[in-house]
Structure formats: C-alpha cells, structure tokens
Amino acid sequence: MQIFSFAWAARCFCFLIFFSYTAFSFASSLTIKNDLHCRITVPATVRAGAAVSVKFELFNHGRRALNVLMWNTPIEAGFFAPYLSITGPDGELEYGGAMMKRGAPERADYARIKPGGTLMKTVNLAEIYQFNRAGRHNIKYVGKLFDVTTEKIPRSLEQHVAIALNCPDVAFDVILKD
C-alpha cells in the first residue's frame, strides 16, 4: 500500500513533532503565566507635588528560573512605555514619559528570577505624571511582558512569547499641602 510508504511515515512523524512542540510551547507559556506574580505597592496618601514612590515586585512562584524581558516594567531604568494607567478625579492622567522603538533585545534587557525569587524596584511616578489634583487615584498595570522564557536569551523579536501580567490595581489619595 502506497499510504505506508516511507515518505508518509516521515510526514506523520514531522506533524507529530510540530504538534507536540506547539502544544508544549503553549503549555509552557501558560505555566510561566501561572508562575509569575506581580504586586504594586503605594503609600496610602501622597502630598501633591511630592514624590509618588511606587514599589513594583515580580515573584517567581514556579520551580524553574525565568528570564524576563524588562521592557514594559519599572524594573528597567527609565520610563519608555505607558504600561500604567493612572486615573484621578479628572480621569486618566497624561503619560509624560518616553516611547521607545526597540530593536532586538540584548542580554542586559533581561532579568533572571530564580525559583522563589523576586525582582523589585521602587520608582517615582511623579517624574512622569502630574499629581496636582486632590483625591483618589487608581493605578492599573495595562502593559504586557514582551518575552518571558526558561530558554537561552536574548531572543529575537520573532521568538518572543508575550505574557499578560495581572497586577492587582492599587489606589492612593493625593492631598494638597496644608
């Protein structure tokens, strides 16, 4: 029978490999998503005009070390994307930071988080947002992580596996100087 020829066997084999690889990468990105946890911490009240120190933490609750591309997080030095949406009494605040066109990332663009480890950074949001209205302000993480992997880094843009990051929203009050 023609159907049991070597060529067909090879095709089936290739398909199986491709299918299992795709399924595996999909499952792998799902586990990574479950392993990564995020927390934003803000002071309860901040004076208008003062620094707004926000702590950003990324936890690896999984069993494998993760290489995280730091774009879209406060972990990288400088503000190069509006990955936070901040809403005050007058609606969404204007982002005053930069927007960066990236090329292929370098190794230094990634941070490694060991199993059980944390990446942490505190940044001053007053550098890029104007908090000059008194009242409740809400911070929502609206970015995504461009690439998170257990594999060798850096990886080209085509190889990136983006991951949505769910950071619980936080709120704080801006008070005017008395």
Added chain:
Amino acid sequence: MLLRAIFAIALICASFASFARSNSLSVNLSLADRATVSDQEVMVDVVFTNNGSTPLSIAKWFVPEGALEGDLFLLSRDGKKVPYLGPIIKRAAPSAQDMITLAPGESITRSVDIAGMYDLSASGEYKMQYGVASSQLLGRTVPRQATDSKRFAESAADVVMESLMSNEVATFVEGRSNPLASLAADKSAVLSAKSSIAYSGSCSASQKSTLTSAVAAASNYANTSVSYLSGISGNTPRFTTWFGSATSSALSEIRTDYTKIKDALDNKSLVLDCSCKQSYYAYVYPTQPYKVYLCRAFWSAPMTGTDSKAGTLIHELSHFNVIAGTQDNAYGQSAAKALAISNPQQARDNADSHEYFSENTPSQQ
C-alpha cells in the same frame, strides 16, 4: 591685626588642604585619532582617577558624558585660545545626587566629541587639555571637625577655588563648518521653507548629514503614503496587511494620521538629538513634539526599507500626541502583521504598523 593674621593663615591652610585633596584626583586625556578629517568626530577619552586613600566626590557636570554642558576643555590653535560654543548651564550648588564618588584607586572613563562644541573652523594642529576651576568641584567627603563645621561653612575661607587639569594632547584637525553657527544654514537646507531641523545632543557632522537625508526620505514616505491612501476606497493588500479591514472609519483614521505626519515634516521645527547611547532605535516624549532622540540601532539601520532610518522617523512622529498618539502594542513586522488580524483597532494605534505601511517592504499594491 592679630585676628586678620589668623584669618589669613586659616585661608592659606584651607586652600592648601583643598589643593591636596584635588591633587589626589588626576585627569588623563587621550585622543582616539591622530588626525581627523572634516566630517569626522574629534573624540577624546577623559580618565578620572582617585589616587588618594579616601573616597573623593566630584560634581557630575565636571565629568562630561555625551553632550558637553560646559566649557571643560582648554583648546588652542597656533597659541590662540579656541572659543567654546556649547551651552553653559547655570548650576545651583551640587547636592548629594549631583556627585560622582570615586573609591580609592577607582577610575572612570568618558568619551567626548569635541567637534560639536568648539570652533574648529580652521584646519591646523589643536592642543587640548581638560581644565576646570570651581569652588564646587569636589564634594566635601572629608568630614570637618564638628566644632568648627558651622563657622567654617559661613566663612569666606570655605569658598576656595579648586582646579583640575589634565595632560595636554595635540592633534591635526581639518577645518569644518561650525555647527552651532551653521544652525541657521541647516534650517534653510531642508525640504520646505516652513519646516526646519535643529540638532541637540552633540550630533557629529556626519550624523547631521545622515539625518538630513533621513528626514528627506521620511518626507518622501509621508507624501507617498498620503497619496496612496487618497487613491483607495476599500481593502488593498498593503492596507489590510498592516491595519486590517479598510472600513471607511479605519481609512479616515489612518488618512488623518499620515496627513499630520506629512504636515510635521513639511511645516514643523524638528529637533533631532544624538545623545542616546542605548542599543534601541529611537524614542520620543509624546507630550514634547517634535523632538526625536536617536539611539544606536538607528545609526546602523538602512536609509529606507524595513526598520530603516526613514521609517523610524515615521514611527516616532506617529507617537506625538498632537499627531496620532500611537502606542507600541507590537514590535517587529511579524507581530505587527499578526496584530492587524487579531486586533485591527490596536494595529491602527500601533507605531510600528504606521512605519511598515510607509516602508511598504516588500512592496504591495
């Protein structure tokens, strides 16, 4: 009389003490090239070393990085002082964050392009030396006696000029048009009478000429994009690849974006900044039109085509809130194509999608 004598002695001692401290900080200057032609940068390496046994702090504006923001060098040609043309920034007294601290034995090296900031219009042998004198040069890291610290801070003896000089180096420099004086000429060199290009962040002569070509190529991209969009009324391979289905609202949104990009290139004052040393292409502050910061990947990109210099300018201009206020939802051609299928609205709001539509590489109808 006795008091005055004591005061004078105190003053001498104070200057001596500070001289000793600044003496343990040394500066060495070296040249990257023995001779430079007219479109070449004149790069010097400045090495600051703490030769002492205690940490030393120096106010960071005396340690040049990227663009010069003060007259930190002594240049002469044929025994005549060469004028400094760059900015001079009025500083408050340095605070702790303004200080760079060097541990004993530590060195820091900085590379500076002299060409942009000094008048090198005449060819000849230029002698160069790093040389500064200021009362705010060194931080007060050496703790003073607690008892006289307050009095010391208020006395005139505290205002001591400290100086820091390097060795002298010499190089032959081919004369070049003075970039700051020719700023006005650069402005007229551009495409249309109303638009202009200014440079900041120490662009070298060759970078400026590259940028002039890149703006011209970006302008060509904007013009052809506008005319292409006015000639279509529905789906075309080129439109749908990058922006999804060409509904009338999608078409009108994208037409508006390119009309504004074209308007910026035709009529607005662009400021192009060369100070970024990061590995990326370029960045802007969307709230600050029309200043674009070019980084390392920009300089190695082709002039036109995918991820080119001209396309990068289209990308960056689209970010400005007064133009299209685009986001970076997806980077790279394959992610941008995928976005046009999965989320056309985000694709129409994506800076790279605007860039790739303009570059149209490989070409589509």
